[in-house]
Amino acid sequence: MQEVALPDVDSILISAPGKVILFGEHAVVYGKSAVAASLGLRTYAWMRPTGDQTVTLRLPDICSSAIQWDLTALSDFVTSHNVVSSCEPTSLTDNKEAAAQPLLKSIAMVPGARQASLAFLHLYTSLFKEPQGIEVCVRSALPVGAGLGSSASYSVCIAAGLLALNGYVKMPKMSNTAYDATELKLVNDWAFVSEKVIHGNPSGVDNAVSTYGGAMLYTNGKMEPLNGFKSIQFILTDTCVPKNTKAQVENVRIRRVQFGPILDPLMDSMQGISNTCKDLFGALEQSDITLSDVLTGMEELVDMNHCILAACGVSHPSLERIRQLTARYGLRSKLTGAGGGGCALTLLRDDTGVDLIEKVKSELRAESFRCFETSVGCHGVRWASLPLDSKDWMDHWKHFVENRNVDWNILSNI
Numbered sequence: 001m002q003e004v005a006l007p008d009v010d011s012i013l014i015s016a017p018g019k020v021i022l023f024g025e026h027a028v029v030y031g032k033s034a035v036a037a038s039l040g041l042r043t044y045a046w047m048r049p050t051g052d053q054t055v056t057l058r059l060p061d062i063c064s065s066a067i068q069w070d071l072t073a074l075s076d077f078v079t080s081h082n083v084v085s086s087c088e089p090t091s092l093t094d095n096k097e098a099a100a101q102p103l104l105k106s107i108a109m110v111p112g113a114r115q116a117s118l119a120f121l122h123l124y125t126s127l128f129k130e131p132q133g134i135e136v137c138v139r140s141a142l143p144v145g146a147g148l149g150s151s152a153s154y155s156v157c158i159a160a161g162l163l164a165l166n167g168y169v170k171m172p173k174m175s176n177t178a179y180d181a182t183e184l185k186l187v188n189d190w191a192f193v194s195e196k197v198i199h200g201n202p203s204g205v206d207n208a209v210s211t212y213g214g215a216m217l218y219t220n221g222k223m224e225p226l227n228g229f230k231s232i233q234f235i236l237t238d239t240c241v242p243k244n245t246k247a248q249v250e251n252v253r254i255r256r257v258q259f260g261p262i263l264d265p266l267m268d269s270m271q272g273i274s275n276t277c278k279d280l281f282g283a284l285e286q287s288d289i290t291l292s293d294v295l296t297g298m299e300e301l302v303d304m305n306h307c308i309l310a311a312c313g314v315s316h317p318s319l320e321r322i323r324q325l326t327a328r329y330g331l332r333s334k335l336t337g338a339g340g341g342g343c344a345l346t347l348l349r350d351d352t353g354v355d356l357i358e359k360v361k362s363e364l365r366a367e368s369f370r371c372f373e374t375s376v377g378c379h380g381v382r383w384a385s386l387p388l389d390s391k392d393w394m395d396h397w398k399h400f401v402e403n404r405n406v407d408w409n410i411l412s413n414i
């Protein structure tokens with residue numbers, strides 16, 4: 001096999017944020033607008049060329065044992081399926097997916113691991129000129145499959161890391177995190193390819209927010225920054241009811257086929273909600289209205305958006321329970337992300353006191369829901385090579401992998 005030199009790096013660390021959708025999930029799949037922002041909770045990936053004959057993928061969030069392929073099997077797969085390595089984003093074809101089945105046998109029974117490793121394999125075999133031995137580990141501070149964009153942040157991390165390992169994007173040192181627009185677009189486009197493997201038919205909003213960070217109105221690939229978003233505060237609550245975005249998106253598709261004349265106006269209504277939200281933020285920026293006025297408007301939008309999503313068939317009794325429970329304290333909640341379980345967001349008013357927030361959270365926890373504390377509008381993807389003498393970094397990384405929620409300042413800088 002011809003040897004192709006990889007960049008002279010010891011290892012790369014990549015991170016990408018999760019996201020929260022305030023308005024317009026599902027409608028965004030049909031070209032309507034969604035209002036979304038990045039979260040302070042991130043997914044991290046560490047990658048290194050090993051020089052040996054194996055590709056090792058560790059996904060400790062979803063799979064206890066490492067997934068491994070030897071280079072001969074990968075080379076045969078690449079050769080027999082005419083995979084031409086290029087940085088031009090290319091979707092996984094049905095033929096290539098079918099051919100990959102023997103490579104996925106060992107993890108077929110682990111929920112989620114099949115799609116995550118298929119996405120990885122597709123990107124790896126598309127971007128590497130010749131299969132090379134590498135080791136990859138992905139770990140997230142986000143709940144997986146709970147509506148906070150874990151799949152998108154996973155996709156952005158593997159896209160950025162594999163592009164960087166192949167020299168398609170520059171590898172900054174830790175202190176320099178300036179990426180140019182072309183590089184970010186390439187990462188976002190490949191992350192979208194990966195999301196398609198995981199989701200089936202994603203709109204692209206989740207990977208866009210994870211790549212670029214901040215808050216935006218997203219419509220069909222167009223991103224408009226929304227500056228007012230950072231002044232909005234939420235409680236994010238995980239129902240801990242597992243859900244799968246691919247299945248929820250498919251359910252809405254089927255309902256739309258069955259009841260088009262009913263579903264289409266609901267999609268238009270969600271566009272109206274996102275437009276109204278954008279107008280409220282615009283008026284706030286012009287100082288035409290106060291934050292309190294914005295929140296009063298938002299409360300109605302949160303209620304209406306949730307009920308429309310419920311009519312689309314993507315609520316769940318646990319999400320309705322969160323709405324009921326928070327309503328007792330005058331707070332409005334809606335599902336966020338794909339629904340069917342996963343997370344709800346509860347809008348806080350500017351005058352909602354800390355005591356009340358704590359009381360609501362403790363009631364939610366008493367019902368076995370899990371509440372998250374995090375910020376919104378954080379930076380998007382970051383990747384950097386680790387110093388060659390990276391023992392300290394490796395110790396920190398291993399610690400993070402073992403203790404998922406560890407608050408590690410160095411990691412949060414990337």
Ligand SMILES: Nc1ncnc2c1ncn2[C@@H]1O[C@H](COP(=O)(O)OP(=O)(O)OP(=O)(O)O)[C@@H](O)[C@H]1O
Pocket residue numbers: 043059060061062111112113114115116138139140143144145146147148149150151152154198199206243244245246336337338339342
């Ligand atoms: N840390 C991770 N490690 C490995 N695979 C992951 C990780 N995070 C996400 N995934 C992949 O993404 C799948 C979950 O994606 P899914 O879109 O259903 O949920 P989500 O992205 O958390 O929610 P939403 O799409 O509603 O925001 C997992 O089953 C797995 O295939």
Ligand SMILES: C[C@@](O)(CCO)CC(=O)[O-]
Pocket residue numbers: 021024025026027028029147149199201202203204205206245249337338
């Ligand atoms: C349900 C959905 O609208 C959001 C999932 O976070 C799907 C998508 O936009 O790809």
Ligand SMILES: [Mg+2]
Pocket residue numbers: 149150151152199206245
């Ligand atoms: Mg997802």
